[in-house]
Amino acid sequence: MLREVDLNKNLTKNEYKEMMDKLAPKFAALQREARAKGLPVMVVFEGWGASGKGTMISRLIQPLDPRGFKVFTIQAENEEEHMHPFLWRFWTKTPAKGRMHIFDRSWYRRVITEQMDAPMDQKRLDAAYHQILSFEEQLSADGTLIIKFFLHISADEQEKRLKKLERSSETKWRVTKADWKHFKQYKAYLPMYDHMLEQTDMSWAPWHVIEATDREYAAVKVMTIVAGMIEERLNEENAKESRSHLAERAQEELPGTEETMRTTVLDGVDVSLTMTKEDYKKRLSVLQKELTRLQNEMYLKRIPVVVALEGWDAAGKGGAIKRLTEPLDPRGYEVVPTAAPNDIEKAHHYLWRFWRAMPKDGHMTIFDRTWYGRVMVERIEGFCSQAEWRRAYREINQMEQNLTDHGVIVLKFWLQIDKDEQERRFNERMEDPEKQWKITDEDWRNREKWDAYVKAVDEMILRTSTTYAPWTIVEADSKYYARIKILETVVRALKNRI
Amino acid sequence: MLREVDLNKNLTKNEYKEMMDKLAPKFAALQREARAKGLPVMVVFEGWGASGKGTMISRLIQPLDPRGFKVFTIQAENEEEHMHPFLWRFWTKTPAKGRMHIFDRSWYRRVITEQMDAPMDQKRLDAAYHQILSFEEQLSADGTLIIKFFLHISADEQEKRLKKLERSSETKWRVTKADWKHFKQYKAYLPMYDHMLEQTDMSWAPWHVIEATDREYAAVKVMTIVAGMIEERLNEENAKESRSHLAERAQEELPGTEETMRTTVLDGVDVSLTMTKEDYKKRLSVLQKELTRLQNEMYLKRIPVVVALEGWDAAGKGGAIKRLTEPLDPRGYEVVPTAAPNDIEKAHHYLWRFWRAMPKDGHMTIFDRTWYGRVMVERIEGFCSQAEWRRAYREINQMEQNLTDHGVIVLKFWLQIDKDEQERRFNERMEDPEKQWKITDEDWRNREKWDAYVKAVDEMILRTSTTYAPWTIVEADSKYYARIKILETVVRALKNRI
Known part of the structure; x- marks a missing residue:
């Protein structure tokens, strides 16, 4: 899934501003409607180190009413979490109706980060995949909208970013030995990530690979997808309620957005x-x-x-x-x-x-x-x-x-x-x-x-x-x-x- | 799943006749409607050796128009089958719209019979379960009704039946060394069957455990379930077509059947x-x-x-x-x-x-x-x-x-x-x-x-x-x-x- 993606996507500052000016108020309105309709939303950010997950999340929440969302940063398990079944800390963090929970890393840590640092045997790894799939399936069947992003950058880009962070005394602390260790394994991790994406790319919770080389491009794309999926779900719900297709609200496309934001291969x-x-x-x-x-x-x-x-x-x-x-x-x-x-x-x-x-x-x-x-x-x-x-x-x-x-x-x-x-x-x-x-x-x-x-x-x-x-x-x-x-x-x- | 079932169920000849007289014409009518509506049906029989799968199938097809169904007996793979992926022989045997395919043993051979005779390693066994589940899920999502029976008898009953078959010169050939070998392993197979049933008991293709001690009871129960599931599906389709609950045909219960035919525990x-x-x-x-x-x-x-x-x-x-x-x-x-x-x-x-x-x-x-x-x-x-x-x-x-x-x-x-x-x-x-x-x-x-x-x-x-x-x-x-x-x-x- 990752190799095929063309990572050379970008937006000029002007394009970014123009698109965001249209997108942000639309997204804010959709959040209000989702809250009113009681739609629970989970947004998951996974991706390479230094791919910009933090930035993406800051920009995504910008237009939102802060009473409606919560951001969770998922690091290594603390003692309390370690003493519970793996999914416990995620089940307890599932959103109530109408709320949006955003995850900076997530349950996928188990099969990627943890797997990198201390590989599990095949049987435990299979069980972990099983648990992840059943978790998403159960929530999705219950009405939760699950939106999963993988922020993708090239090895060169990753190196460039890590070096830049190290150059500044303010951000130096953010680059750890583990980051460089992971960077050196970029090529080895690529098939591992591919495997993860293909194992868990379900029609009810599909992955969206984000070309994250350019932050402006990535930010618009993330918000476009979140807004689009919420809108699609609200339309479905409206259609169900009125039991007629006539009531279906036309999904408004922002002009030109779809073509610009598409992940391209050809x-x-x-x-x-x-x-x-x-x-x-x-x-x-x-x-x-x-x-x-x-x-x-x-x-x-x-x-x-x-x-x-x-x-x-x-x-x-x-x-x-x-x-x-x-x-x-x-x-x-x-x-x-x-x-x-x-x-x-x-x-x-x-x-x-x-x-x-x-x-x-x-x-x-x-x-x-x-x-x-x-x-x-x-x-x-x-x-x-x-x-x-x-x-x-x-x-x-x-x-x-x-x-x-x-x-x-x-x-x-x-x-x-x-x-x-x-x-x-x-x-x-x-x-x-x-x-x-x-x-x-x-x-x-x-x-x-x-x-x-x-x-x-x-x-x-x-x-x-x-x-x-x-x-x-x-x-x-x-x-x-x-x-x-x-x-x-x-x-x-x-x-x-x- | 198996241990809890009360196997002491039976019907008198009279009860059997009375129930079948009502059930058979209803089942025949449902088959005609399923054909007309283009509903594909797969009926699967698994169970202990000598549990009466052949008898059940003969009785089940009795009321049916022979142009509408086909029976497949699934034995060890032949050479052609062995040279294809495991599911190939089952995919090629899936029913067309409106047809009913009945399987005397099935794809579950892979995880039971074959597993008994030549155990696979855990990884291959897991893969087989994966394949079975995706096979049933894909067909079911496409509209195929999948009905799965497990014919259950006690070890004592199995022994009695094998001995009876051996006593008659006409049926002696049917009892093989493998049958006795499997009988001796009854207790070891029980958790294996339980595992199979719990791994594959999906809401879209649930297992029905049949108390097969009494053949009359079992035959009525099997037909009741097949008829009931077809009727339920046809009702759903009718409701969908007319997009209104008013059109839903009342599911006719045969009086007293449901209570008699229920698998009981308490x-x-x-x-x-x-x-x-x-x-x-x-x-x-x-x-x-x-x-x-x-x-x-x-x-x-x-x-x-x-x-x-x-x-x-x-x-x-x-x-x-x-x-x-x-x-x-x-x-x-x-x-x-x-x-x-x-x-x-x-x-x-x-x-x-x-x-x-x-x-x-x-x-x-x-x-x-x-x-x-x-x-x-x-x-x-x-x-x-x-x-x-x-x-x-x-x-x-x-x-x-x-x-x-x-x-x-x-x-x-x-x-x-x-x-x-x-x-x-x-x-x-x-x-x-x-x-x-x-x-x-x-x-x-x-x-x-x-x-x-x-x-x-x-x-x-x-x-x-x-x-x-x-x-x-x-x-x-x-x-x-x-x-x-x-x-x-x-x-x-x-x-x-x-």
Whole structure:
């Protein structure tokens, strides 16, 4: 979840002021309404050392009526807390109806900070995750709104901040030996944090990763999300009360905010990466020979492989699949194209048809489009409800974890091209009688929804790039480059296993 | 869950015929409606060897249109299945909308049968439970109705059945060495089954323990539950469609069925157990001395204890608490009486006030009435919704597991008296000016709901008597007997730990 985030987000002072001037009074009004309606809210701040949790909290509470919130700083357990079950100190700090409790670090200390300093065995760690999930689930089922932030900065940024703090005599004391120790372990902690985020990213209490390089940007984003989630919940409650959709208050968007504040993944992709035809041919030949050999070994060692291809229309999935399968023994692989579900498929859970197609040990299944349709086309076209696609991230992660637990190598590719390149390819297809069949009116219609897809894909990659089944983003404006990157990734993954 | 069930249930042939004559056509009609409405149903049969799963399934499908259901017998994985992830064979067998799939053994094989024959390590076992839960949760969220039965017989009954099968040349082949091997392990498997049931008893897919000693009784009970759950779901769907409660079809009860078919716990309790005053005094003095000593040791070893007392009004909780606390150092224990929640408590999750009162290490908290009010008085008086009390069983189990994970000894007592004895005690209180304060109009009103309470208590004890925090039922018509049993249980539990 963390690796994919583009951390280069910022706001100018002017932009910040302008946005805050609109946002703050709106947030204050929402707090009043939440109090009146008796909505309990918990806001959790986790993140790297020196990522600015304190600053974020100060700015968040600025517009609020101080009678309505309370801030808790969660440090190591005191003696009283240590003599109680782990969750005791958090249960006793849950907000009453209408109140907002803000946590500077939280119950996640248990699986991160404590785990860093004195690692627990696997069994105790699993139990801790269990307890955390049941805690959030119970409160959420009871009506508490849980908003979780992870403040994310790069290792370089962290170093810069620690040094700056040390330079001033006023702030020097804030930097401890432990801070530097943790800094040195940045790379080791990254997968640990990723694991934490993916284990506890639930549709009823999702994580929001905040790009915290720029404090102004981060502060606006945090407040936008808190305000948005409170507003959404109040709207739901209002709709329930009046038992009619008519009463639903339109959710006011602050103009431009949503686009600026979105966590992006695709934006940072350099699609211009390219490769000469000569290099391509050489690499292709080498890689395909390796693949032939590796398929054989994979079969003997009974290792199953899933290759999942997603990407824009005309991004080059077909060509990539061709290069991937050319060297393979057809008895050992299958290509599964995914079209709109037929009637029998529609009568089942959306994952059913993909489960049926999963490879057996020693075999490879290549999916040309996949189960991710749930959180792209089905989300955008409204073929499923918001609740359905929101919970799909976790359902999909669970399925992929089932696969990897069994030993399946799961490789997921997103083929990224830019919008102009797509247009060029569409026109090329229109003009070439041999390729005309490849392009339909629907492709043109989907193209009109480009921005909606970007938003869905960004969220998809973020929430489903797991430690056990990460996405590979393929820069695909150059077909040569893209095909080689895919083949290389497959070859590397197989070699690593064997 | 299994130990508490009274297995002595049966029906005469006539009763069976009469009940089936009414039930079967109703069930058939419900199947047709479920098909028309597109409701997918999964029925799971697990249970002891020779508990009659085959018979139950034959009888269940009797009234059904064979085009609407399919029966799957789940044996050891074949090669194809073994070469796929564990859940693959079950995902591929999920029912389409409107169909009913019945499983003779199921995905629970993984954590029981396979576990018996070739134990997995803890990590793999935990993963299997995880997968099972996510499988059921995903299907259930998608609209599949999941109905799970555990056919329960005693070890004696199992032995009788295996011997009978062996005696006949026609059925001899059905008894294998493994059956006898498993029979010999009956006592070892009991906690394993209990663990399985408590790990996977979810409000969206609860377990139904079937007293399978008498096949007629069991068959009627199974069909009653399947029909009842389908009917309930159809009613919910109808209510949703018309967005109004008016359209809700009254759930037709077959007269007398519910009472006959209920799994009972309290019925089997012999409240007449008694003790002479002389014996009482002797035992009390010994036990109290031990308690004084044990409290000291408990304090030094930092062991926390929770004693939870529930029971009928006038069952003798107060007297028992007095005898329990007399020998204790008041600095080491606290008695927490539980009344109706005050305003601040009402503004929080119902478990919040109990979490706050939990003892710290080395201390004892005695609850006079407890969090179980959620599934008794709040259920019966409608202070919480059906969805709320149904999910409370698991929430409560999770809280108690949090406690026991931390090292708390959790002891739960249900004080059982019969209805006449209660009346006698009420009248005694009315007549004694010293005791009049103890009896209120509310006590008399609660008494009128005796049957509703019996039903709620039976279900409560069944669903919350866990391996880590079991209930102790105290036969309390004799106060002497009851007090001694409670003290003995506390002393034994403390001794076991120390």
